[in-house]
Amino acid sequence: MTKTVNQYGINFSAIERSDTETAQEWVYRALRYAVMSGQVQPGMALTIRGIANMLCVSAMPAREALWRLTSEGALHLKANRRVEVPTMSPAKLSEVLQLRILLETHAAERALPYVTEEILSQMAILNELQNEALRRQDPEQTIIQNQAFHRCLYEAHPNPVSMPLIEGLWLQLGPLHRLALSNMEDHYFTDRHVEVIKAVETQNPFGLKVAIESDIREGAGYATQTELLEQYARGEAPLDLPEGEFVEGLLKQ
Amino acid sequence: MTKTVNQYGINFSAIERSDTETAQEWVYRALRYAVMSGQVQPGMALTIRGIANMLCVSAMPAREALWRLTSEGALHLKANRRVEVPTMSPAKLSEVLQLRILLETHAAERALPYVTEEILSQMAILNELQNEALRRQDPEQTIIQNQAFHRCLYEAHPNPVSMPLIEGLWLQLGPLHRLALSNMEDHYFTDRHVEVIKAVETQNPFGLKVAIESDIREGAGYATQTELLEQYARGEAPLDLPEGEFVEGLLKQ
DNA sequence: CATGCATAAATGTGATCACAAAAAAATCAA
């Protein structure tokens, strides 16, 4: 594993480059993580050369990584062939959340019969990790561990065909998650994951679906406050970026 | 519009290159159409240079088109970094069909309030076009018009967020559709699209969902005959390709 | 005829360059 630092002195601690993976794969993971954890603001343009220079690779890996993320819906290809972080309207957000509920309750129900003791204990561990991240006000890790919890359940199914679709929706919501979490401390927080685990333990499909749906609604609920969302759509919301220079690095070479 | 003929003398009549679109976009459309209409068999490897030479472009557009299709799930990236048409197991097919039903009944229900008279008449036209293609035993056009019918309905919604996901599922089923249609003449065929239109006219959500679900089940039903599907998974099924050389052109430069 | 091995061909990856279009900056006129 090589630890990589870009030309601005920013440390990609979470996206180290494995010795076996290709440059393109690494750029893809780094960019995906940046989008997923809300480090790039909607409406921001991502240029090939900017990304290539920031990560110290040629244009080729950057180009292909951008195409992949665009195909997955994480980024948006504008008419002038420039790539930017997609914006989100309240109506669109509502649709995405409905799709999340539809697909994830389905995935959970399908996975239920295949959940083993090991998977169950793994889910408990991931939930605890998320709670820790939440306690120490770490938005990125909270997001990551929450997704890991859900993924762990859904992938219990031997044919998790819906998993890529669900990940695509998570990716679209990525920029919003930080906004949601930045206001999270103001709210009381019921741990729906415990209810999910309980429903799995008792092999209760209906209870599981209810718990999943509640978890999704509440997790995103903080972002649905209209005034915040509209700020976000205009790119005005103060996303409380941990490393503002990272964002500039993405834009400017 | 320029009509393009590759080095094997094969005519891409359905995928002419517009003067405004980029080479990569054209390659993407051509490949997508080839996969969607089942012109490439599962397990077949698609090489960068093979595609580039066939379509008389450089490697660059071919590479990016392959990445896009891989991201969309239309193609599969193997561990050795080669791209191939994905295979389909009975279990996986079952999952994909359940997802289609889940997503498309949802999309139809959400679109229902927004369907205008124009859209309705357009749906009737597309249905008639499909029936014509079916009568003259034209599998490709049958597939295309069927998808156009469904798309016309779902896109009535002002925020068709689920449309890309649905298209992704269609893409995964592409290679199977030809197989399904090649055996279609043996079966009696109830036109579920008429029931769809009727349900839309009467603004009947439940009837619409039933009609959509039936349409999906029956449309794919012919391919679920186990013996055929297993042949398909092994790449042994005679897919009755209209231009076998096209396939070879994709593989070999 | 089958099998293991050395050679040759093909393939994916990554870098660099040229070119045209688009965006930004600078300049000039009112």
Add this chain to the structure above:
DNA sequence: TTGATTTTTTTGTGATCACATTTATGCATG
């Protein structure tokens, strides 16, 4: 100072090349 116009820079697209790895081929040996 403002607005339009020209110049400069930036950006995406496409082509080509080198390199390492994988795959296919041919050949000799058993």
